[in-house]
Amino acid sequence: MTDVSLRVDLPAPTTDRSYEIVVGAGLIGRAGELIRPLQARPFLVVVTDENVARLHGDSLGRALARADIRYEFIVLPPGEATKSAASLTGLMSRMLALGVERTDVIVAFGGGVIGDVAGLAAALVRRGCRFVQIPTTLLAQVDSSVGGKTAINAPEGKNLIGAFHQPSLVIADVEALATLPRRELLAGYAEVVKYAALGDAGFFDWLDERAGKLMSGDRQMLARAVEICVAAKAAIVARDETEKSERRLLNLGHTFGHALEAVYGFSDALLHGEAVAVGMALAFDYSVRRGLAPEPDAASLKAHLASVGLPTSFGDLPPTNADRSPERLVALMRQDKKMAGGKLALVLAAGIGKAFVEPDADLDDVRAFLAQAGAP
Secondary structure, three states: OOOOEEOOOOOOOOOOEEEEEEEEEEOHHHHHHHEEEEEEOEEEEEEHHHHHHHHHHHHHHHHHHOOOEEEEEEEOOOOOOHHHHHHHHHHHHHHOOOOOOOOOEEEEEEOOOHHHHHHHHHHHHHHHEEEEEEEEHHHHHHHHHHEEEEEEEEOOEEEEEEOOOOOOOOEHHHHHHHHHHHHHHHHHHHHHHHHHHOOOOHHHHHHHHHHHHHOOOOOOHHHHHHHHHHHHHHHHHOOOOOOHHHHHHHHOOOOOOHHHHHOOOOOOOHHHHHHHHHHHHHHHHHHHHOOOOOOHHHHHHHHHHHHOOOOOHHOOOOOOOOOOHHHHHHHHHHHHOOEOOOOOOOEEEOOOOOEEEEOOHHHHHHHHHHHOOOOO
C-alpha cells in the first residue's frame, strides 16, 4: 500500500503551523524516522492507554529506538472517564517529573480520548509543547486527530474544557485498525458517514456500496475512507481553524449526541460514535420535520447506519435509569459549545451531502420533536 500524505495549511502571521497527515500501512514501525526531524533533542514522552500499550507499545518503542530517540511511556486507563480534570492534572505532573521541556514532543498514541487529553496537556505544559498524533482507532484517524481540538469533559457536558492546539504531525496507520473490537470500528464508522452526510453525497453512495468490505476490515477500503475524510477535514480546518463558521458543520449529529453521552455519564455504556449515529438520525429527522430535507434522504441515512449495526433511535440505546427526557436533553444541549448570546446553532441538513447551520434553533420545537421521536 502506498502512503498518502495530506497537508493542513493553516494561516499564521509569524510562523508556519502547517503539518502533514500521513495515511498508510506499517507506519507505526516508521514513527521514529517520521518524528525525529521535529525534535530539538532526541527525547519524547508517549501518552497512551493500557490497551494500546499492550497491543502496539513494543512496536512503537522499537521504531523510536531505531531512530535513536529516548522515550518514556505514560499509560492511562482506557475509556471516556480518562478525559477528566483529575486525569489531566496527573498527566501533566508526570510530564513535568520526566523533565519535559517546551521544545520537546509529546506523542498521543491511541484513540480520541488519548488524543484529546494528551493534546490538552501538551497545550498547557510549559505553556505549550509540540505534539504528534498517532491515532489507533478509526474514529481518531478520520476525525479527532486532525484539526487541533483538545479537551476534557466536565460534569456539565462534553469537551467543555479545552484549547485549540494543532499537532505537528499525524501518523495514521490503518494496520492498527485490525486490532479494534468491532464495536469500536463501528463507532468510528459513524464519523466516516458524517463526512458523507454533511458534504459529499457521492461519498455516501461509495460507502453504501462498500460498507460490508469496510466493516470486514478491508485495508485498502479503510485507507481510502480515511484519506477522503481527512482531506475533507483538512480543507475545512484550514479555512476555519477555530470553528467560527464552516467548521461547525463537522458537528453534524454531535449536539444531540453529546447530550446523550452526558446522560450516560460519558461511559462505555454509550460510545461517542454510537451517540453521533443517533444524533445524525435525529438531525435529519428534525430537518424533515422542519420541511428542510426530503424524507427519503433521512430514511437512506438511517438505513445505512442500521445496516452496519449502528443505533439510529432512542429505542436502540442501552437501558438506563438516568433522566433522558426531552427537558433533560435540551438542558444538556444548552451547554453546547456553539451556544452564543443564549442561542443554539444546530447543524441540520437539506439532504444527504447538504448540511448547514441553523443559527438560532427553536429549543421549544426541539423539545417537542424529541418527545415525538421517543425520548422517554
